[in-house]
Amino acid sequence: MVKISLNYGTKKMVAEIPEKNYSGTLEVNEPQGVKDPAADILQCLRNPIDYQPLDRLIKNEDNIAIIVDDHTRPAPTKIILPPILEELKRSGISKNNVNIIFGCGTHRKVKEQEAKNLLGENIAEEIQWTNHDCEAEDLVYLGTTSRGTRVELNPLVVKADLKILTGDICYHFFAGYGGGRKSIMPGVASKETVTKNHCMLTHPKSEIGVLEGNPIHEDMVEGAKLAKPDIIVNVVQNTRKEIIKTFCGDLESAFYEGVRFLDSVYRVKSDKADIVIVSAGGYPKDINLYQAYKAIHNALPVVKNNGAIIFVAECREHTGHEVFQEWMEKYSTAEEMKKQLVENFVMGAHKAYYLAKALQKAKIYMITEIPPKKLEKVYKIIPVKSIEEALEDTFNTMKKDPKIKVIPHGSAILPC
Structure with a gap:
């Protein structure tokens, strides 16, 4: 046996x-987790892909929005956040100017204890955090994509001077991959926006592991760009939930590099x-x-x-x-x-x-x-x-x- x-x-x-x-x-021959994840993330923040380092983007009085994954996702948010907050503090940003937003999409709200588990108790107590509500009345309309999706987003994100998207790059069965643009759409989008985007899932290219020609992915990218996000901080984890590589930088460039890495490890015959x-x-x-x-x-x-x-x-x-x-x-x-x-x-x-x-x-x-x-x-x-x-x-x-x-x-x- x-x-x-x-x-x-x-x-x-x-x-x-x-x-x-x-x-x-x-199974796959997956890498071990990096020895010092915080140092690895910090290094990536200071050397981003096709973008300026975080400290060069910041002005002292800037309001910062950091979008994080909700309770349904395995992103190691409590590991990702401290290096980001360290860079913000080093650049003169007060913690009172930072808002953490759970990108719940159309999911239920993150409960208080779940928030402490996801963010870490110290961060949950010291930094303002909130749940995105896809049916809130104050969502902001930014424009309509070429596929007819009205993009309505969380006002805290829209009004922020600097927008940081966090999460993990993994497979998604109709968006192709999680991570990157998904922090905005569906993460902090209206129910109407998410519904219009997801209605394309019967398209033959709306499939796991597919980006080229995938209308859902392409619509998400177009919608996310309307929000003008500044930098993504995405990780790839192994099956032991250890960070094996970090990808920081431009919304598309850093995401696509992460996708290529994910496929090199986890796409198997x-x-x-x-x-x-x-x-x-x-x-x-x-x-x-x-x-x-x-x-x-x-x-x-x-x-x-x-x-x-x-x-x-x-x-x-x-x-x-x-x-x-x-x-x-x-x-x-x-x-x-x-x-x-x-x-x-x-x-x-x-x-x-x-x-x-x-x-x-x-x-x-x-x-x-x-x-x-x-x-x-x-x-x-x-x-x-x-x-x-x-x-x-x-x-x-x-x-x-x-x-x-x-x-x-x-x-x-x-x-x-």
């Missing part, structure tokens, strides 16, 4: 696979298998099904048609989006959902569409905290208590000796 260990929330889930069925674990066992990678990547779905999406190129995916995701906040649930209850096929999305895009419905498409290719089993009846009735996913239970069922319904592939970090690796 081959023993495997997968992240489940903040814990580990261990299982055994018959050796004759085991077809390997999809894989043969197909009858059964794929995949973990979202643990908390916060498996905070809810709405977020954890990315791992299923990344496993689809590996699983054979009519195969099975065994999904390990705690989902302590269960499914994570009301519209996601409503559409799974209302529509029975991906084709029905696609038609409705094209005619009238609704945030949250896109996840239902993607899941419905995934279910057309493979049977999905899941180990999770989502109530079993709800998981099966609403989401058409088979609830199981263990990986072994799922394997027993698949072995009974599939051909003799099906091949099994394991993906421990489904949200981080892009099979091709």
